[in-house]
Amino acid sequence: DAKTTQPTSMDCAEGRAANLPCNHSTISGNEYVYWYRQIHSQGPQYIIHGLKNNETNEMASLIITEDRKSSTLILPHATLRDTAVYYCIVRASSNTGKLIFGQGTTLQVKP
Amino acid sequence: NAGVTQTPKFQVLKTGQSMTLQCAQDMNHEYMSWYRQDPGMGLRLIHYSVGAGITDQGEVPNGYNVSRSTTEDFPLRLLSAAPSQTSVYFCASSYTKDLGYTFGSGTRLTVV
Numbered sequence: 001d002a003k004t005t006q007p008t009s010m011d012c013a014e015g016r017a018a019n020l021p022c023n024h025s026t027i028s029g030n031e032y033v034y035w036y037r038q039i040h041s042q043g044p045q046y047i048i049h050g051l052k053n054n055e056t057n058e059m060a061s062l063i064i065t066e067d068r069k070s071s072t073l074i075l076p077h078a079t080l081r082d083t084a085v086y087y088c089i090v091r092a093s094s095n096t097g098k099l100i101f102g103q104g105t106t107l108q109v110k111p
Numbered sequence: 112n113a114g115v116t117q118t119p120k121f122q123v124l125k126t127g128q129s130m131t132l133q134c135a136q137d138m139n140h141e142y143m144s145w146y147r148q149d150p151g152m153g154l155r156l157i158h159y160s161v162g163a164g165i166t167d168q169g170e171v172p173n174g175y176n177v178s179r180s181t182t183e184d185f186p187l188r189l190l191s192a193a194p195s196q197t198s199v200y201f202c203a204s205s206y207t208k209d210l211g212y213t214f215g216s217g218t219r220l221t222v223v
């Protein structure tokens with residue numbers, strides 16, 4: 001599975017959009033991009049995933065560049081409860097379900 | 112649906128003791144995994160399973176055994192607890208390998 005690079009930490013003002021970048025320049029054609037987050041001391045929470053097209057659900061939007069070498073998770077109106085560590089994970093469809101976490105980005109939403 | 116249920120929530124063990132961390136899900140998920148998270152660190156995969164009777168090793172399998180006799184349950188056994196196994200343990204499950212995983216609330220284990 002491709003390696004991902006994320007900034008260690010980011011800040012965002014409450015009510016503004018939070019844009020979290022992820023670089024995955026070695027991604028292959030059959031590899032999905034997944035985003036999870038972990039709020040302090042809780043179990044990780046699945047947010048969204050995509051292969052080629054942009055995706056949106058009730059939590060967030062996922063924008064994948066045309067060359068698929070990077071992606072951005074967008075939280076449209078960040079709240080204090082969105083403060084968490086956000087993980088970008090790339091995993092092949094042929095993978096047997098093994099999900100490997102990196103270090104993630106710590107997002108601090110400030111009032 | 113109760114989701115992914117982990118028991119116990121807290122446990123203190125003495126070095127050398129053995130114990131089993133329980134994980135159960137009621138969502139008919141085929142895929143299940145165990146992770147550990149040390150203080151201030153990321154999650155590391157211990158073992159995973161792609162269905163009843165099928166398990167495989169993750170990143171840090173040493174010192175742990177798993178079995179998957181039913182779809183619902185995926186227990187993690189510590190053979191002989193060591194202080195290095197002090198951690199928070201998370202269990203996760205997914206219906207298919209391409210969908211998102213649902214995580215339990217964790218078991219906080221301290222080995223003294």
